[in-house]
Amino acid sequence: MIFEPIDIEISDLSCERDDRSLFKNLSMTLNSGQILRVAGPNGAGKTTLLRTIAGLFDIQTGTIRMNQSPLTECLQQILYIGHKPQVTKDLTVLDNLKFLTGSDEDHLKRVLSDVGLKGYHDSLVKELSQGQGRRCALARLWCVEAPIWILDEPYTALDVEMVKTLDARITSHATAGGICLFTTHQPPQSLNYTTLELGHVT
Amino acid sequence: MSLERRMFTRELKLIAARPGDILKPIWFLMLVISMVPLALAPDSDLLSEIGSAMIWVATLLALLLNAEHLFQSDFSDGVLEQWLFLDRPLVWLVGLKLITHWLFHVLPLILITPIAGIILSVPTDVLLALLVTLVIATPALTCFSGLGAALTLGSSRSGILGVLVMMPLFVPVVILAAGVLIRAMDGSDTLPLLALLGAFSVVAATFVPIVVSAAIRLNIGGSN
Numbered sequence: 001m002i003f004e005p006i007d008i009e010i011s012d013l014s015c016e017r018d019d020r021s022l023f024k025n026l027s028m029t030l031n032s033g034q035i036l037r038v039a040g041p042n043g044a045g046k047t048t049l050l051r052t053i054a055g056l057f058d059i060q061t062g063t064i065r066m067n068q069s070p071l072t073e074c075l076q077q078i079l080y081i082g083h084k085p086q087v088t089k090d091l092t093v094l095d096n097l098k099f100l101t102g103s104d105e106d107h108l109k110r111v112l113s114d115v116g117l118k119g120y121h122d123s124l125v126k127e128l129s130q131g132q133g134r135r136c137a138l139a140r141l142w143c144v145e146a147p148i149w150i151l152d153e154p155y156t157a158l159d160v161e162m163v164k165t166l167d168a169r170i171t172s173h174a175t176a177g178g179i180c181l182f183t184t185h186q187p188p189q190s191l192n193y194t195t196l197e198l199g200h201v202t
Numbered sequence: 203m204s205l206e207r208r209m210f211t212r213e214l215k216l217i218a219a220r221p222g223d224i225l226k227p228i229w230f231l232m233l234v235i236s237m238v239p240l241a242l243a244p245d246s247d248l249l250s251e252i253g254s255a256m257i258w259v260a261t262l263l264a265l266l267l268n269a270e271h272l273f274q275s276d277f278s279d280g281v282l283e284q285w286l287f288l289d290r291p292l293v294w295l296v297g298l299k300l301i302t303h304w305l306f307h308v309l310p311l312i313l314i315t316p317i318a319g320i321i322l323s324v325p326t327d328v329l330l331a332l333l334v335t336l337v338i339a340t341p342a343l344t345c346f347s348g349l350g351a352a353l354t355l356g357s358s359r360s361g362i363l364g365v366l367v368m369m370p371l372f373v374p375v376v377i378l379a380a381g382v383l384i385r386a387m388d389g390s391d392t393l394p395l396l397a398l399l400g401a402f403s404v405v406a407a408t409f410v411p412i413v414v415s416a417a418i419r420l421n422i423g424g425s426n
Binding site for chain 1: 275281283288289
């Protein structure tokens with residue numbers, strides 16, 4: 001599928017936490033098809049920036065607009081996958097995804113074999129390894145049709161094969177006119193992205 | 203499948219996965235009730251006099267016991283923050299969650315109170331009044347305990363803190379319910395007090411979800 005053209009306009013965004021300035025007067029525009037990696041040392045404010053753009057943190061100063069309208073009106077356009085597992089340990093892989101995506105079972109089963117969880121449909125998430133749990137959370141990228149992806153450390157605990165699959169998925173999302181923001185400390189090899197360095201503000 | 207149905211199915215599956223969440227409060231209630239005749243002199247007149255109040259208090263405490271599960275595990279798994287991206291207002295989702303909590307966690311407690319009544323030899327008409335007060339008052343109590351749970355999401359020992367925060371709100375409900383039980387015992391009219399209790403539940407169910415969703419948003423904004 002092809003997404004409608006979309007843009008995110010960030011202007012003069014600043015954030016302070018515990019009297020430390022994380023980023024100051026950050027301005028940029030993200031357009032359809034863009035993949036942006038937010039980089040920076042630990043504590044530079046990567047997660048804070050992603051969570052602010054996702055609408056989970058209140059904006060301290062500055063504005064974020066999506067297609068000219070305020071962020072809070074556009075949250076359904078966003079798919080956010082954060083640090084936390086984003087899945088319930090006591091439920092099966094399939095039940096977790098059914099609740100979060102609303103997709104039907106056949107589609108979910110196809111997706112699960114794409115992300116290498118074939119045969120694990122009815123396993124409880126707590127029985128999976130960490131990487132498999134992460135795959136389960138990431139399986140949503142194949143189900144939800146949101147144009148804006150915000151992924152915090154999506155590559156954590158993934159093996160080489162899954163990293164390639166994920167790169168390919170992000171690329172096809174961008175080709176379809178979506179936007180993807182992500183953070184990682186290991187620059188992905190097979191992905192064409194631009195980088196935003198945080199952590200140079202004092 | 204609509205989001206509402208998905209929430210209900212998820213809740214049912216969670217209960218199947220963690221039956222202890224439902225069984226623990228029931229077990230607690232029955233334990234308290236079965237201890238009362240042992241601790242008091244086995245005088246059935248005294249028991250039947252205080253029995254209904256004992257059951258009410260024990261049910262209230264059992265209800266508090268399971269309220270901590272309301273949002274805590276979804277919050278620490280990060281599933282709760284996903285609610286903000288679903289295409290329904292957060293208030294609506296919170297309301298649904300409180301309804302499912304009442305149906306699956308509170309209603310079973312109410313349903314076993316007749317057994318507790320028999321153990322404490324509570325007269326049938328008082329037992330009936332007790333059941334009616336519980337059905338009418340528990341929506342308010344569920345809302346208040348949900349509020350306590352939501353306000354204390356960020357703190358590590360949220361369970362008891364939430365209870366302490368919400369205790370003042372429980373007091374009027376308990377007083378009204380006690381009034382109903384006393385009137386039922388002397389056979390006078392209970393309807394006015396029941397109507398007041400009902401009003402309490404209606405007001406709570408209307409406004410508490412708004413406050414709970416604000417509290418959830420606040421706690422999500424303060425976490426990583």
